[in-house]
Amino acid sequence: xxxxxxxxxxxxxxxxxxxxxxxxxxxxxxxxxxxxxxxxxxxxxxxxxxxxxxxxxxxxxxxxxxxxxxxxxxxxxxxxxxxxxxxxxxxxxxxxxxxxxxxxxxxxxxxxxxxxxxxxxxxxxxxxxxxxxxxxxxxxxxxxxxxxxxxxxxxxxxxxxxxxxxx
Numbered sequence: 001x002x003x004x005x006x007x008x009x010x011x012x013x014x015x016x017x018x019x020x021x022x023x024x025x026x027x028x029x030x031x032x033x034x035x036x037x038x039x040x041x042x043x044x045x046x047x048x049x050x051x052x053x054x055x056x057x058x059x060x061x062x063x064x065x066x067x068x069x070x071x072x073x074x075x076x077x078x079x080x081x082x083x084x085x086x087x088x089x090x091x092x093x094x095x096x097x098x099x100x101x102x103x104x105x106x107x108x109x110x111x112x113x114x115x116x117x118x119x120x121x122x123x124x125x126x127x128x129x130x131x132x133x134x135x136x137x138x139x140x141x142x143x144x145x146x147x148x149x150x151x152x153x154x155x156x157x158x159x160x161x162x163x164x165x166x167x
Contacts, residue, residue, distance in 0.1 A: 037134035059106030
């Protein structure tokens with residue numbers, strides 16, 4: 001009798017696993033359709049999945065990312081080292097957090113991105129996955145640099161030339 005129960009339990013577990021794999025495959029197809037840069041990590045930060053937009057952006061292949069240190073391939077090595085403790089602390093706390101670092105672009109150069117980490121929890125509050133959303137902050141940095149460079153010239157114009165009016 002206990003063999004039948006064990007057999008039944010085994011079949012139930014196998015059905016649940018098949019169902020879970022089917023749902024995960026469906027989720028991956030949905031994430032691949034989204035034109036945003038999305039990464040899925042384990043609770044401790046191990047890379048589990050990147051959507052197609054990430055692969056297009058970086059020019060890397062999923063096999064490359066799984067074989068090596070994905071962070072060193074996707075991000076500037078100086079930023080990986082500089083933000084290692086902040087990332088580890090953020091993952092350990094299990095709360096949403098954000099980092100800004102240079103991401104590898106398919107051309108081989110790096111562009112600044114803002115990376116938002118968001119935990120996915122089960123009904124008991126346990127972290128199942130950590131989702132990472134990347135947004136381009138390169139344009140914001142270029143604009144800020146331009147504003148810093150432009151201000152001294154504007155200040156000179158206002159204090160020196162403008163008070164005298166047109167000649």
